[in-house]
Amino acid sequence: MSIISDSAPLSDLSVVKSVSLTSALEKELERLILTGELEPGVRINEIHLSNRFGTSRGPIREATRSLEAKGLVEVVRNRGVFVRRLSVEDAVEIYDVRAALFGQAGRLLAERMTDGLLAELTRMVDEMDAVAERGSFDDYYPLNLGFHNLIVGSCGNRTLQAEYHRFVNKLHLFRARALVQGGGLAVSNREHRAMLEALASGDGDRAQMTHWRHVALAKRRLIAAVDGPARHD
Amino acid sequence: MSIISDSAPLSDLSVVKSVSLTSALEKELERLILTGELEPGVRINEIHLSNRFGTSRGPIREATRSLEAKGLVEVVRNRGVFVRRLSVEDAVEIYDVRAALFGQAGRLLAERMTDGLLAELTRMVDEMDAVAERGSFDDYYPLNLGFHNLIVGSCGNRTLQAEYHRFVNKLHLFRARALVQGGGLAVSNREHRAMLEALASGDGDRAQMTHWRHVALAKRRLIAAVDGPARHD
């Protein structure tokens, strides 16, 4: 079976002339990987892809080399490129990096906080509390994501923001991916409130600590979920 | 790994068959950029490079796309690829990221510290003190680099280590590069001693704080050097 069906709906790569074919392909491949349409571990066949997108192999190879540098795929000489597969250890390592970056974002944000932003963040936490009470995880998840993105996106450091998102994205390659979102909703939101207070106080040290701890605790919940109830090796 | 690869005679790339031509080219290009042989802002001519290395343009394009994803070069459609040039603001942003990562490394290391490692780190700081007293910056710099590398390399998190080095490398693209190493040697080494004490105590919070602060203060020294004495824009 081909890894990518040749009849699949071709998302509009034909419109492209202002931007290079390579970067359009890269975006599309990244999308396929992050949404799970290309599952971790599978090989990416250059010929199939070039047929599917109607291009030659050159731009596809360039796109995959870029994705390799971003850590989304792995290139093995004479064998091909494979969607990267993250081990539990990899995921845990990423959590540490993410905690460090998120903590720094919290610090920076605390030092440039505005009333409007604080109100918006508070509103989001309130809404998450309401949703958490109903136990609706599917509703909670996007709110939670938006909350974190708003913090990192408002910290004023574009480099930090880009890096943070890169690592969050990488967690999609973790096969037991459902676990990264597991853990108590109410507990997590209580941590959010601690973060809010620190941000409101304008205390950089405190904000960094609460933000760091939030991710560190999420890491703990992940570890507990992994080697606790069921075997996921 | 040292920032500057000291394997000089790589002029002939034909030795390699076990590794792809692309990755060999990428390593060589990265070396040229980090050593400054290819200065920030200059355009990379694909034809010249392919002549120089005796290959076709394909592998070179793949290598540059990889370097683009790593943030070392910038690709402008139909214009070519340029060695990335870092503004002061970029450099400052990188310092924040670096501080976050280094602080996390300190925390991790404090929780897995060994006597042998502590002795080695202490020896390094002592040596730096001796060199700093002589005011010999050229001797101080490699010691300082080795000290930081040993900490990050011993923290047990390969992802964090790789990321930290990537950002330290990126600072080479800052045009006023000499400034990133400026600042008082003795002052900096006093911060090293505070880090050592925290590491020895095994207190993760404290280690993270001291390590974070060390880079944060270096950032301050950079800012002071930039918009203080002379104009560097």
Add this chain to the structure above:
DNA sequence: CGACGCGCATCTGTTGACAGTTTTCATTCT
């Protein structure tokens, strides 16, 4: 004398083809 426009040289974007390697699979031998 300066500004505009045209044509040429240079370079990048992309393609199709060839060479070498890995994988597959049918066949043979034990």
Add this chain to the structure above:
DNA sequence: AGAATGAAAACTGTCAACAGATGCGCGTCG
């Protein structure tokens, strides 16, 4: 039946060539 073997298929690595875009220089015109 199972392992070993060898040829063919499939795929990646690399290259050379073509097409389109950009920038430069020259000539012309106001």
